[in-house]
Amino acid sequence: MKLSVILLAPLVLATAVPKQERKITYDGYKAFRISTEHDAAAVKEKLAGLSVVPFNFNTEEHLDIAIAPEDITAFEALNLTAEVMHEDLGADIAKHETFSAYEGVTAQAIPSLTWFNSYHAYADHMQFFNDLQGAFTQNSEIFTVGNSGQGRSIFGIHLWGSGGKGSKPAVYFHGTVHAREWITAKVVEYITYNLLVQYSNNTAVKTVLDSYDFYIIPFVNPDGFVYTQTTNRLWRKNRQTRTSSSCVGTDMNRNWPYKWEVTGGASTDPCDETYKGQAAGDTTEIKALVAFTQTLKNSKGIKLFIDWHSYGQYILTPWGYDCSLKPANHARQASLASGLATRIAQSYGTRFTTGQACAALYATTGDSTDYLTGAALAEFAWTIELRPTGSSGGGFVLPAAQILASAIEQWEGMKYLLAAM
Ligand code: 0X9
Ligand code: ZN
Secondary structure (H helix, E strand, C coil), X not given: CCCCHHHHHHHHHCCCCCCCCCCECCCCCEEEEEECCCCHHHHHHHHCCCCEEECCCCCCCEEEEEECHHHHHHHHHCCCCEEEEECCHHHHHHHHCCECCCCCCCXXXXXXXXXXXXXXXXXXXXXXXXXXXXCCCCCEEEEEEEECCCCCEEEEEEECCCCCCCCCCEEEEECCCCCCCCHHHHHHHHHHHHHHHHXXXXXXXXXXXXXXXXXXXXXXXXXXXXXXHHCECCCCCCCCCECCECCCCCCCCCCCCCCCCCCCCCECCCCCCCECCCCCCCXXXXXHHHHHHHHHHHHXXXXXXXXXXXXXXXXXXXCCCCCCCCCCCHHHHHHHHHXXXXXXXXXXXXXXEEEEHHHHCCCCCCCHHHHHHHCCCCCEEEEEEECCCCCCCCCCCCCHHHHHHHHHHHHHHHHHHHHHC
């Protein structure tokens, strides 16, 4: 990491949610991408005292933040080099994040692609997966790895091909690790949809599904996701409380029990957005996921793991915890990642940057891809940060009109990767 996460603490504290838990609308908030000119500490010092919501931790080049209405004039007086990401964050959430109720399907029918025109509630996502599975009972099954801290199901769908259930190495996807990254569930749903629907009429898809067992978990962090819809659209962590602090939540991507103890890539402050927890793997969700991941490792092994995130348009390969370390198969990973970026760009020209996660973005400790690589021995374990880049606007609030295109470009990319790897 180019800059210590600890430095973010004063900004993060400003995001602590008030006790009464009224919904934060973000009306009148303005979001900016501030150019840090390689001195993020100086920028943060200037921002101290303003009510700021941090979007990113990649503060070497830019800092993306939302500013509360009462502080916009003071912010503008600072004369920082900045471009506007949201003129009015609350208005953009209301305008671009269209929601629909899911109507379901009649018995064994395939859900309509209109699902990908808008965002949905957690219960509807569950229903969507149940309906999709119900149309393909021969080669799919709903599973659960356990429950979240608040008792919601961390469900997934298992897909297999002609070799039969559980006969091939795993392709393993996680979505909604960070609560506010809504596009990720939609993208993994689209990939699931196409694997199932095209299995019978596309030979390339048939070959892929005959070669791997897929385990797709759209909501690693269901409690956080529900909270983004009821209370705070920009919530990131899970909703676990700790006796040691009144701040809520642990970062699900800093709690995995591999190199968790290494310093510098996560925060030990429960109020911070990258809080790592009190002990390695001490969150309810990660405990369940570790157990499940180990069963995959011990059965046919894991060929590919992808942790789907947003935003920034990156394809990140290991390691996260050390910027100078590369896995033994790094060259192969880098070549596949760059092939994937090329293939993604062919749909709509969307450019993804590839690189070693620590060097290309920042250091993390206890992230999923390090665990998958180091402790579950996945051949490839990547983080994909979806649209937008950030400078093109939108941040976490990706307009619903971009859901389908985001999903299509990733599906095209996956067809390449799954055949080439
Ligand atoms: O910080 C994260 O957990 C991921 N970015 S996000 O904005 N979605 O929160 C990136 C994790 C990738 N790993 C490393 N950069 N080491
Ligand atoms: Zn994320």
